[in-house]
Amino acid sequence: MSMCDKRPRNISENSPWNCRDIRFGDKFPYYFRSFIVILLLILLLPCCSVSDNLTCHRLPMVMQKFLDNHYAMKNMTGEIKTRAVDQLIKNLDPSKTMLYESDVKRLKPILQNLFSSMKTGNCTALRGVYDVLVARARENETVVKEILGPGYRHDETVELSINVEKRPFVKTLAEKHELLRKLVHFQIENALLSGMDMEEAKKQQIHHYTLQTRRVVEHDPEELITNAAKAFASALDPHTSYMSPEDYEDFQIQMQLSLEGIGAALSSDNGFAVIEELVAGGSAARSGLLKPKDKIIAVAQEGEKPISVIDMDLQDVTRMIRGRKGTKVTLTILRQAESTYRFNATITRDKVELKEQEAKIEYVTRSAGARQYRFGVIDLPSFYGDEKEEKSCYEDVKKLLMEAKRQRVDGIVLDLSRNGGGLLTEAVRLTGLFIGNGGIVATRDSRGQVTILANGSAASEVQDDERKVILYPAEDSQELYTGPLVVLTSRLSASASEIVAGALKDYRRAVIVGSDHTFGKGSVQVMISLPWNLGGMTITRDLYFLPGGRSTQKTGVEANVMLPNWFVLEDIGETALDYPLPAQAITPFLGTPENLIPPWKPLNRSLLANLAERSQARIAKDVKFTEIMMKNREAASRHGIIRLADLRREMTENSGKKKESIAERRQKARDQFSPFLEESVNVLTDMITLRSPELDLS
Numbered sequence: 001m002s003m004c005d006k007r008p009r010n011i012s013e014n015s016p017w018n019c020r021d022i023r024f025g026d027k028f029p030y031y032f033r034s035f036i037v038i039l040l041l042i043l044l045l046p047c048c049s050v051s052d053n054l055t056c057h058r059l060p061m062v063m064q065k066f067l068d069n070h071y072a073m074k075n076m077t078g079e080i081k082t083r084a085v086d087q088l089i090k091n092l093d094p095s096k097t098m099l100y101e102s103d104v105k106r107l108k109p110i111l112q113n114l115f116s117s118m119k120t121g122n123c124t125a126l127r128g129v130y131d132v133l134v135a136r137a138r139e140n141e142t143v144v145k146e147i148l149g150p151g152y153r154h155d156e157t158v159e160l161s162i163n164v165e166k167r168p169f170v171k172t173l174a175e176k177h178e179l180l181r182k183l184v185h186f187q188i189e190n191a192l193l194s195g196m197d198m199e200e201a202k203k204q205q206i207h208h209y210t211l212q213t214r215r216v217v218e219h220d221p222e223e224l225i226t227n228a229a230k231a232f233a234s235a236l237d238p239h240t241s242y243m244s245p246e247d248y249e250d251f252q253i254q255m256q257l258s259l260e261g262i263g264a265a266l267s268s269d270n271g272f273a274v275i276e277e278l279v280a281g282g283s284a285a286r287s288g289l290l291k292p293k294d295k296i297i298a299v300a301q302e303g304e305k306p307i308s309v310i311d312m313d314l315q316d317v318t319r320m321i322r323g324r325k326g327t328k329v330t331l332t333i334l335r336q337a338e339s340t341y342r343f344n345a346t347i348t349r350d351k352v353e354l355k356e357q358e359a360k361i362e363y364v365t366r367s368a369g370a371r372q373y374r375f376g377v378i379d380l381p382s383f384y385g386d387e388k389e390e391k392s393c394y395e396d397v398k399k400l401l402m403e404a405k406r407q408r409v410d411g412i413v414l415d416l417s418r419n420g421g422g423l424l425t426e427a428v429r430l431t432g433l434f435i436g437n438g439g440i441v442a443t444r445d446s447r448g449q450v451t452i453l454a455n456g457s458a459a460s461e462v463q464d465d466e467r468k469v470i471l472y473p474a475e476d477s478q479e480l481y482t483g484p485l486v487v488l489t490s491r492l493s494a495s496a497s498e499i500v501a502g503a504l505k506d507y508r509r510a511v512i513v514g515s516d517h518t519f520g521k522g523s524v525q526v527m528i529s530l531p532w533n534l535g536g537m538t539i540t541r542d543l544y545f546l547p548g549g550r551s552t553q554k555t556g557v558e559a560n561v562m563l564p565n566w567f568v569l570e571d572i573g574e575t576a577l578d579y580p581l582p583a584q585a586i587t588p589f590l591g592t593p594e595n596l597i598p599p600w601k602p603l604n605r606s607l608l609a610n611l612a613e614r615s616q617a618r619i620a621k622d623v624k625f626t627e628i629m630m631k632n633r634e635a636a637s638r639h640g641i642i643r644l645a646d647l648r649r650e651m652t653e654n655s656g657k658k659k660e661s662i663a664e665r666r667q668k669a670r671d672q673f674s675p676f677l678e679e680s681v682n683v684l685t686d687m688i689t690l691r692s693p694e695l696d697l698s
Contacts, residue, residue, distance in 0.1 A: 054225050054244070054534050056123035062530065062537070063118065063232055066240065069528065069539045071446045072581055073236045076115075083235035083579055084228075085111040091227050092129070094164070095271030095311050097179060098136040101169040107132065115232065126221040126228070137216040141209045143173075143180050148202045154192075156644045158185040162295075162334070163640030164270035187308055189644045190298060190332060190342065194306050208308055233537065238577035239525050241538050248535040250315060261322060262329065262347045264290065268314040272297070272334075277420050277492075280357040280381030282350075288668060289345040290333065292492060292572065296321075297342070298332035306332055323349045334642070336635055341650040357384050359396040361404060366685045375684055376404035377413045377677065383422025383430070383496040393422070394429040401433060401481045411484035411684045414500075417514060417566075417676065421495030428453045429472050431503050434481055436599055437474045438507065439589040441499045442467075443524060443542040450545075452589050467589075482600045484687045488680040489514035489559060491572045494521050498552040499544060505557060506548035506590060508602035511611060511687065513561040513680045520574035522553030523581060540581065549588035554580050561612045561683050563676055564619065564629045607690065614686050615679060624675040 054062065067074055085108055093099045099107075107129060114125040160182045161167050170176045184205055191201035226244050233242040263282010267274050272295040278285040299320040300306035309317045321329055330346045359380045366373045378400055385392050404412060428440045432455035439454040449468070456471035463469070487501050487510045498518045504510040524542035545551050554574050574580045619625045 053222060054229055055222070056118065056225055057121035058532070058534065059123070059225055059229060060119050060121060062229055062242065062534070065528065065530075066233055066236060066242075066537065066539060069526075069541060070236055070240065071523070071540045071542060074446070076119075080232075080235050081112055081115045084115050084232045087234045087578070088228055088231035090270075091231055092133060092224075093136075094268070095183075096164055096167055096169050097176075097183065097271075097311070098133065098140055099169055100136075100176070101171050103132055103136070104169055114228070118228070123221070123225055123228075126224045130219075130221040130224060133216050133219075134213075137213040139173075140176075140180060141206075141213045143177055144184055144209045145206055147177070147181050147184050148206060152202065154188055154198070155185055156189070156648055158182050158644045160186050160642045160644075161640055162272070162642055166640070185644060186642060187310070189647055190308065191306070193342065193647065194298070194300075194332065194344070196305060204308070212311065235579065237523065237540050237579055237581050238574070239521075239523055239538065240540050243535045243537060245533055245535045246315065248529070250318075261349055266296070266314060266318065269295075271311045273309055273312070273314055273317040280418075283347050287345065287347055289347070290331075291335070293336075295334040296331050297334050300330040300332075302328040302330075306330065325350055336640065342647050343650075357381050358391075359393055359400055361400045363407065363409070364681055366681060368685055368689045373410040373685060373688060374407065375411045375413060375681055376400070376407065376409045377415060377681065379415045380419055382419055383424075383426040383500075385423045385426045392426060394426045394433070397430055398433055398475075398479070402479070405481070409483070410688055411486070412481060413486045413488060413677070413680050413684055414510070415488045415677065415680070416493045416497040416501060417488045417490040417673075418492055419494075419497040420492060420519075421497060424453070424496060424499070425472070427496035427500050428455065431455070431500050432472070432474055433479075434485060434504060435507050435509050436477065436480050438591055438598075439469075439547050440503045441547075442545040442586065442589060444545065444584075444586060445542050450586060454589075477599060480599055484684055485510040486680050486684045486687070487512050487514075488676065489518050489557065490566055490676075491515045491517070491519055491556075493557075494519035498522070498557050499546070502546040502548075502550075502552055502557040505560070506546050507598070508604075509598075509600060511561060511603065511608065511683060512557060512559045513615075513683050514559045514563055514676070515565055516562055517558045517573070518552070518556035519572070520552060520554045520556035520580075522551040522574075522583070543581070543584060545584075545586050547588060547590045549585045551584045554583045560608045561615045563615070563679060564625055565632055566628075566673065566676060607687075610690065611683055611686050615683055618679065618682060622675065622679075625679075628675065 063076070067076065073080060088111060089099070089104060089107065110125050110128060114123065117123070117125065158181075170179055187205055187208070188198075188201045191204060192198065196204070226242075229242040233240050261282070262284040263279035264275050264284045265277040265279070267276045275284075275290055275292055275294045275296065277292060278290060284290050296317065297310055298306035298308050299317065301320075301323075307320070309320070321331070323329060326348065328346055328348050330344050332342060333345050334342050359378055362377045362379075364375050364377060366375065378397060380393060380397065383393050385394070401412070424441070431440045432438075435455075437455055437457070439452050442450050442452045444450045448466075450466060451468045451470065453470050454472070455474040457474060458471065459473050460471045461468065462471075485504070487504055489497065489501050489512055493501065493514070498521070501510075501512055501518060505512050522544045523540045524544065525538045526541050527536060527538055529536045543551050543553055546557075556573065
């Protein structure tokens with residue numbers, strides 16, 4: 001099963017319910033965390049087309065289409081309705097600054113009935129929801145104007161919790177006043193630190209809440225039907241989503257893979273625009289400034305003042321960040337590390353440099369005993385491939401392995417630690433470079449049909465009653481790399497990375513070194529375009545399974561040798577999302593389709609345990625790892641609390657420092673990651689020096 005062509009011009013117009021065979025499990029590991037995630041690679045929107053709004057009488061049809069096509073959720077149940085209600089409330093008040101606890105209690109049974117009455121096209125309950133939202137938005141605007149009145153004094157001792165999930169809804173007007181006071185202080189502090197004077201900062205805040213009220217008022221009950229559809233979709237699993245016509249138009253542009261922008265994937269999380277992934281070769285990644293889970297709190301165009309984007313619609317934030325190649329955009333970033341701090345990151349919009357995505361190899365040496373060893377370290381940022389440009393990570397890694405053989409290396413490290421996925425075909429064939437013939441990954445759909453992708457003697461397709469096997473031509477035995485192999489992973493390793501790491505682990509071909517486990521996204525999504533120009537939907541329709549029969553869903557691929565987390569990653573992974581599907585299993589397919597004796601001797605448990613023990617002993621004595629673990633503990637202990645005094649102190653300390661060049665920032669980022677790469681090489685050295693009889697050293 002190869003990746004389909006994602007270009008919109010390949011969409012058939014024959015059916016109003018056209019299912020596009022776009023499998024997001026292959027290419028987009030976790031871009032759909034909150035209904036829709038925006039890939040900032042595009043230049044400008046095209047002229048908008050006329051679109052219809054989703055109406056109440058059409059909503060039942062849309063919801064049924066989700067249930068008909070979903071992998072697991074086939075019927076409207078009480079649990080789904082409860083989830084949908086929670087998601088709708090979260091969607092309407094993501095930062096928990098408008099609604100009271102009593103509002104939520106009053107609205108929940110109304111909305112429960114709404115998701116039942118929608119079946120008959122009755123959405124009158126949304127009028128009551130709309131009235132509450134309008135009243136609370138106007139109340140917030142009044143409270144903020146009161147806070148910022150003549151008696152306002154900026155207070156840098158304020159502490160604000162940005163962990164919205166753990167913060168309850170307010171119970172009283174006094175509690176709301178205090179919450180908004182802290183939030184306004186935080187916003188004012190951001191404006192002051194960016195160079196704005198106090199009066200202008202106050203006017204900006206009042207304008208922000210005035211606009212918020214206007215948006216809520218203009219978002220009439222009929223438009224709330226779209227929110228209800230999004231809430232229903234996200235109640236099924238975290239990667240199923242409804243796209244309004246406007247959302248869908250944006251998505252079609254993404255599929256054209258226009259390569260200008262900053263190269264970052266964003267999601268919406270409790271009122272914040274959050275960086276989910278940096279695209280290898282994009283200007284954001286090349287800058288060395290940004291990390292996954294950074295929150296964008298303001299955006300400024302070149303020569304203009306920053307605009308707060310907290311509680312702003314994700315599409316609006318995206319449009320502010322887009323722009324022409326060569327122009328600059330400044331993002332105000334809030335980062336939670338050992339301390340929570342803010343900083344400005346100015347990024348020059350540019351094309352994604354495909355050269356930056358290509359696999360690369362570096363050679364390192366290690367001395368052990370009386371001998372010096374030489375290793376190849378292959379960095380693979382993504383599983384890329386483009387027939388038009390004749391790009392293939394499989395072909396590139398194949399060439400690098402041949403080069404490494406000529407260099408007579410003693411072992412290989414395959415670095416997938418920052419690889420968020422890519423093309424499934426490339427991943428399958430690349431795995432075959434290390435194991436030769438054998439099944440690599442399987443998918444199972446809602447009907448129970450299992451499709452196995454394998455490397456075999458020749459390209460072919462075989463099907464019986466239970467399984468279909470698709471074979472890719474395996475490598476010539478002379479071209480296989482059969483020497484010692486370590487795969488470096490992290491919580492950021494997702495989708496295709498998990499398939500490769502998981503297959504190599506199941507065959508006991510490689511030692512997996514890295515974070516406790518990989519991301520854990522084991523589902524496959526397809527796109528369905530809706531009739532009457534109502535937008536589109538992504539639906540989870542298959543699960544991935546590894547050769548040992550286990551799915552990567554939720555649990556990911558566990559490391560044989562566990563390293564500390566690179567940075568605080570508790571909220572990165574499938575289990576951190578709302579309503580992930582459970583892990584499942586199928587009959588193992590190791591060795592499919594040909595049970596041949598492997599050209600390497602599989603690693604045994606005693607060797608893996610020995611390697612893990614030695615690594616832990618080194619980590620305990622390593623100064624860099626000790627510092628990393630200490631900073632992670634400090635970050636975790638803060639529980640998402642922002643102290644304005646800390647923001648001011650960080651800004652003061654950084655103002656006296658020399659501004660780092662892009663090259664210096666990139667080197668700093670590499671230095672932060674270097675302990676993990678160093679330790680993976682140390683593990684590889686141990687594999688050889690232990691001289692295990694279970695290890696093939698050819």
